Amino acid sequence: MISFEMPEKIEHAVVLAETIAENMMRPVSRHFDENEHEIPWDYIEFMHTSLKALGGGGLTPSGEKKEKKEKKEGPRIAFQRMAFQTEMLSWGDVGLWLCTPGGGLGAAAVNAAGTDEQKERFLARHRGEKPVFDAFALTEPHAGSAMPAEVRTTAVRDGDEWVLNGEKIFITAGHKALVDSDGFVVVWATIDPKAGRAGVRPFVVEAGTPGCKVTKLEHKLGIRASDTASVVLEDCRIPLENLLGSAEVVKPENKKGFKGAMATFDATRPVVASSALGIARATLERLKEILAEHGVEIRYGLPRSRMTNLEREIVDMEIMLRSTWLLTLKAMWQMDERKPNTLAASMSKVRAGDVVVKITQRAVELLGPLGYSREYLLEKWFRDAKINDLYEGTGQINRLIVARQAGGDSRLMGLAAWFHERSDFYGLSNQESGRDWIRNDGWQHRGALRRPGDSNVSAGHRPQGIDGCGERRRLDLER
Numbered sequence: 001m002i003s004f005e006m007p008e009k010i011e012h013a014v015v016l017a018e019t020i021a022e023n024m025m026r027p028v029s030r031h032f033d034e035n036e037h038e039i040p041w042d043y044i045e046f047m048h049t050s051l052k053a054l055g056g057g058g059l060t061p062s063g064e065k066k067e068k069k070e071k072k073e074g075p076r077i078a079f080q081r082m083a084f085q086t087e088m089l090s091w092g093d094v095g096l097w098l099c100t101p102g103g104g105l106g107a108a109a110v111n112a113a114g115t116d117e118q119k120e121r122f123l124a125r126h127r128g129e130k131p132v133f134d135a136f137a138l139t140e141p142h143a144g145s146a147m148p149a150e151v152r153t154t155a156v157r158d159g160d161e162w163v164l165n166g167e168k169i170f171i172t173a174g175h176k177a178l179v180d181s182d183g184f185v186v187v188w189a190t191i192d193p194k195a196g197r198a199g200v201r202p203f204v205v206e207a208g209t210p211g212c213k214v215t216k217l218e219h220k221l222g223i224r225a226s227d228t229a230s231v232v233l234e235d236c237r238i239p240l241e242n243l244l245g246s247a248e249v250v251k252p253e254n255k256k257g258f259k260g261a262m263a264t265f266d267a268t269r270p271v272v273a274s275s276a277l278g279i280a281r282a283t284l285e286r287l288k289e290i291l292a293e294h295g296v297e298i299r300y301g302l303p304r305s306r307m308t309n310l311e312r313e314i315v316d317m318e319i320m321l322r323s324t325w326l327l328t329l330k331a332m333w334q335m336d337e338r339k340p341n342t343l344a345a346s347m348s349k350v351r352a353g354d355v356v357v358k359i360t361q362r363a364v365e366l367l368g369p370l371g372y373s374r375e376y377l378l379e380k381w382f383r384d385a386k387i388n389d390l391y392e393g394t395g396q397i398n399r400l401i402v403a404r405q406a407g408g409d410s411r412l413m414g415l416a417a418w419f420h421e422r423s424d425f426y427g428l429s430n431q432e433s434g435r436d437w438i439r440n441d442g443w444q445h446r447g448a449l450r451r452p453g454d455s456n457v458s459a460g461h462r463p464q465g466i467d468g469c470g471e472r473r474r475l476d477l478e479r
């Protein structure tokens with residue numbers, strides 16, 4: 001069943017987030033933009049106390065216990081709730097939202113790749129007395145998009161420890177995680193440089209570990225309230241159990257280590273999309289308010305041909321904003337339902353990155369000097385917008401993922417038609433036939449559908465590369 005109603009629990013979370021956005025974020029938005037690297041402790045302390053009262057763990061859905069509880073109470077909504085909260089808090093101020101304590105990108109990686117014991121060990125600190133941050137360190141000086149194939153940071157086993165050496169750059173909340181709190185950074189390093197991406201693993205490096213140093217804080221165009229750090233690892237020794245997943249390079253059961261960490265992006269890309277849409281909505285609302293203050297009302301009821309160009313532009317912005325929000329919610333709903341969501345995740349990120357840049361840029365242009373002036377936050381939102389098209393995979397990289405995934409989907413539909421036609425032949429009822437299998441299991445059962453001698457069957461319907469599991473797997477790993 002599909003429902004577009006907002007569940008009551010999400011409604012409550014949004015009301016709380018709106019109050020925080022209006023009263024705690026907007027009033028200090030300009031201050032933290034102009035005072036880069038000043039830490040918004042009031043916001044941080046308040047969010048820590050509030051999130052703790054709500055069960056702790058930040059905004060990131062985490063922990064099996066919570067999921068089991070939600071299962072009992074109805075369909076899972078934790079990721080959808082996070083999308084709404086993120087959108088609302090980013091409407092308040094995206095830089096401050098990035099300073100929200102508790103589960104960030106590092107926690108998302110622990111959730112995606114860690115064992116239950118690791119989740120408890122590393123994430124319990126978010127429920128403690130003091131606010132704690134975590135971060136995710138993938139990018140290195142020589143490459144970002146080409147990660148993880150090009151990871152040069154190494155992890156070498158020495159007795160009961162891993163010894164890490166390398167440099168990571170552009171780490172969101174790196175300083176807060178390692179210096180300002182007892183947090184941790186998930187560092188990607190290779191345990192076998194010859195193995196390429198197959199050798200890359202995520203390691204948890206905790207604050208205070210000797211050999212792990214923050215060496216630089218970036219000065220940025222936008223999101224200036226958020227710290228972006230460089231981290232150097234020099235003979236940094238961590239316990240063996242801080243490797244998330246398995247240390248085996250070749251075994252298939254190894255999925256949890258490397259592929260599990262890649263799955264982090266399936267969860268976080270729609271979060272970035274939600275955040276982008278929060279900025280876009282703030283801009284569009286403010287634009288309409290300023291226009292109204294100057295006597296320009298948008299006549300939504302008019303036929304398009306009788307609207308002014310300005311009115312048509314505003315309507316087009318509404319369409320961009322709302323349609324991208326639906327796509328983002330779909331990606332989050334798929335996360336909640338534990339369905340594969342790579343396509344929707346990347347697509348929502350691509351669309352939201354474009355939409356926020358277009359809306360914020362056009363708002364500045366339409367208002368001219370008022371848009372450019374620091375009197376309003378519009379010029380700030382214009383600067384804050386661009387990062388959404390850069391981090392968590394640039395627009396180009398996510399377009400590559402979409403192209404590959406969408407190509408997969410059209411083959412999938414061919415497979416569905418082909419299999420559906422032959423459901424009797426395989427002794428399955430219609431309900432068990434291709435469409436349902438595909439809806440429930442995606443590509444996972446593809447191998448099982450193949451029978452000896454099938455190569456000549458119905459070439460017209462037969463998807464190309466039905467046995468192309470290897471190809472698909474390779475594309476997945478290229479994310």
Ligand SMILES: Cc1cc2nc3c(=O)[nH]c(=O)nc-3n(C[C@H](O)[C@H](O)[C@H](O)COP(=O)(O)OP(=O)(O)OC[C@H]3O[C@@H](n4cnc5c(N)ncnc54)[C@H](O)[C@@H]3O)c2cc1C
Binds near residue numbers: 145169393
């Ligand atoms: C404020 C900020 C916060 C960040 N936070 C984090 C973080 O917390 N953790 C982390 O690990 N990283 C983080 N990053 C790094 C970010 O994810 C990378 O900057 C991003 O992935 C791009 O990598 P790059 O900088 O090496 O650019 P490059 O990969 O060198 O890309 C440069 C340009 O080339 C294009 N390009 C590259 N490859 C291709 C291709 N195959 N096809 C088409 N075009 C291509 C890119 O789209 C881009 O336009 C952050 C960056 C910023 C700016």
